[in-house]
Amino acid sequence: MRDLHQELTALSVEWPATPDLAGAVAARLAAGEEPVRRRPRLPAWRPALAYGLAAIAATFAIVMAASPDARSAVLEWLGLKSVKVERREPTAPPPRPGRLGSGLALGTPATLGEARDRAAFLRLPAAEGLGRPDAIYLGGRNVSLVYGKRPGYTRAGTTGAAVLVQEFPARVEPFIEKTLGAGSRLERLRVRGDPAYFITGAHGFAYESEDGVLFEEQRLAGNTLLVERADGLLIRIEGDLERDRAVAIAESIP
Amino acid sequence: MVVGRPLEETELVERARTGDAGAYAALVRGHEEIAFRTAYLITGNTADAEDAAQEGFVKAYRALPRFRAGEPLRPWLLTIVANEARNRRRSAGRRAALALRAAGEERPTREAAPSPEEALLAGERRAALLGALGRLREDDRLVIGCRYLLELSEAETAAALGVRPGTVKSRLSRSLERLRAELGDEDA
Numbered sequence: 001m002r003d004l005h006q007e008l009t010a011l012s013v014e015w016p017a018t019p020d021l022a023g024a025v026a027a028r029l030a031a032g033e034e035p036v037r038r039r040p041r042l043p044a045w046r047p048a049l050a051y052g053l054a055a056i057a058a059t060f061a062i063v064m065a066a067s068p069d070a071r072s073a074v075l076e077w078l079g080l081k082s083v084k085v086e087r088r089e090p091t092a093p094p095p096r097p098g099r100l101g102s103g104l105a106l107g108t109p110a111t112l113g114e115a116r117d118r119a120a121f122l123r124l125p126a127a128e129g130l131g132r133p134d135a136i137y138l139g140g141r142n143v144s145l146v147y148g149k150r151p152g153y154t155r156a157g158t159t160g161a162a163v164l165v166q167e168f169p170a171r172v173e174p175f176i177e178k179t180l181g182a183g184s185r186l187e188r189l190r191v192r193g194d195p196a197y198f199i200t201g202a203h204g205f206a207y208e209s210e211d212g213v214l215f216e217e218q219r220l221a222g223n224t225l226l227v228e229r230a231d232g233l234l235i236r237i238e239g240d241l242e243r244d245r246a247v248a249i250a251e252s253i254p
Numbered sequence: 255m256v257v258g259r260p261l262e263e264t265e266l267v268e269r270a271r272t273g274d275a276g277a278y279a280a281l282v283r284g285h286e287e288i289a290f291r292t293a294y295l296i297t298g299n300t301a302d303a304e305d306a307a308q309e310g311f312v313k314a315y316r317a318l319p320r321f322r323a324g325e326p327l328r329p330w331l332l333t334i335v336a337n338e339a340r341n342r343r344r345s346a347g348r349r350a351a352l353a354l355r356a357a358g359e360e361r362p363t364r365e366a367a368p369s370p371e372e373a374l375l376a377g378e379r380r381a382a383l384l385g386a387l388g389r390l391r392e393d394d395r396l397v398i399g400c401r402y403l404l405e406l407s408e409a410e411t412a413a414a415l416g417v418r419p420g421t422v423k424s425r426l427s428r429s430l431e432r433l434r435a436e437l438g439d440e441d442a
Contacts, residue, residue, distance in 0.1 A: 004434060007383060008402035016300045021286040025311045026279040105308070 310335030
């Protein structure tokens with residue numbers, strides 16, 4: 001008879017990538033969420049309610065299993081076959097006081113200098129009217145530039161941000177279509193010769209990086225442009241933006 | 255000030271208690287993976303798991319004045335995070351689906367590399383094992399997941415499940431019996 005104990009001990013599982021919780025928690029604490037000793041109760045501590053209010057639309061996320069290669073037996077833990085569509089409740093985070101974008105779980109706030117030191121791949125867009133980002137966050141594998149409302153760019157949803165530009169050293173192509181949910185529309189285009197996708201409607205997206213396939217959620221209400229550049233940089237521009245405007249921002253990134 | 259070695263957890267806890275957010279971030283960094291995975295095991299999806307773990311860590315920071323100095327931090331953190339995870343699972347309304355897949359290779363052993371046939375058999379067995387786990391009741395899945403997949407101690411498993419430490423051993427043994435039965439059905 002097989003030794004179940006030994007088999008279970010030897011079993012190793014591919015867990016989803018751990019998000020940057022330390023960064024997100026640090027950002028929340030920096031935004032004024034103090035230890036209980038001084039402030040026993042904060043109304044802001046009711047995320048369930050706040051998330052409920054902030055709910056705009058359900059997002060569909062698709063959990064993918066690996067390709068059926070010989071190496072891995074892809075398995076279901078609970079009735080999951082190779083692809084599963086999962087209906088997800090609100091993804092729009094509640095507004096939080098403090099730094100722009102601090103409620104978006106983008107990682108650790110950073111100055112431009114720090115971001116350049118730690119994310120050598122960072123390129124700033126130079127699109128007209130956009131100017132410098134109002135806030136910069138370093139995630140585990142990406143850098144996020146957050147722009148508040150400014151002429152020509154309206155603020156999206158409850159987050160206070162007008163445009164979110166994220167840069168990843170990663171590839172997105174093989175997975176993009178699998179991650180689109182109902183209500184999303186995908187348009188393929190080229191931005192300076194590189195393959196790009198303009199996505200209308202809420203969505204998340206999966207991308208392949210050195211750490212495997214990771215999943216990102218929609219953060220602002222609005223549309224998203226993804227550009228997969230030949231230099232290995234994946235650019236994601238999110239906001240209440242028309243296609244041409246999003247393309248102009250992408251083209252302005254050196 | 256002399257800094258030349260990583261701070262011990264107890265020192266970090268002491269600093270965090272006095273409002274040192276950097277010290278707390280270091281503590282979170284050290285425990286974020288196990289906290290997230292525990293939450294994932296409970297909620298069955300990454301969004302809820304991330305949310306639960308983040309909320310748990312922020313609540314734990316606020317509750318630090320109540321943490322008993324000298325106690326291990328991890329079970330205490332897992333209690334808070336798992337509680338957040340259970341609240342989210344309940345509010346999700348339906349049982350969340352949990353997708354895990356076996357890594358391509360088993361954990362390294364000192365034995366020689368398996369032949370392709372052996373590797374294939376091992377892969378099928380892993381598939382059967384995870385499939386059978388998936389068909390178990392949630393309670394059974396969780397206790398086995400905590401002990402074998404997350405490799406939590408009995409005390410930590412109790413913390414994650416919200417049960418008394420004394421009950422973990424007997425629960426695990428019953429759950430393993432049901433897993434055996436499930437696998438037996440499959441082999442037949």
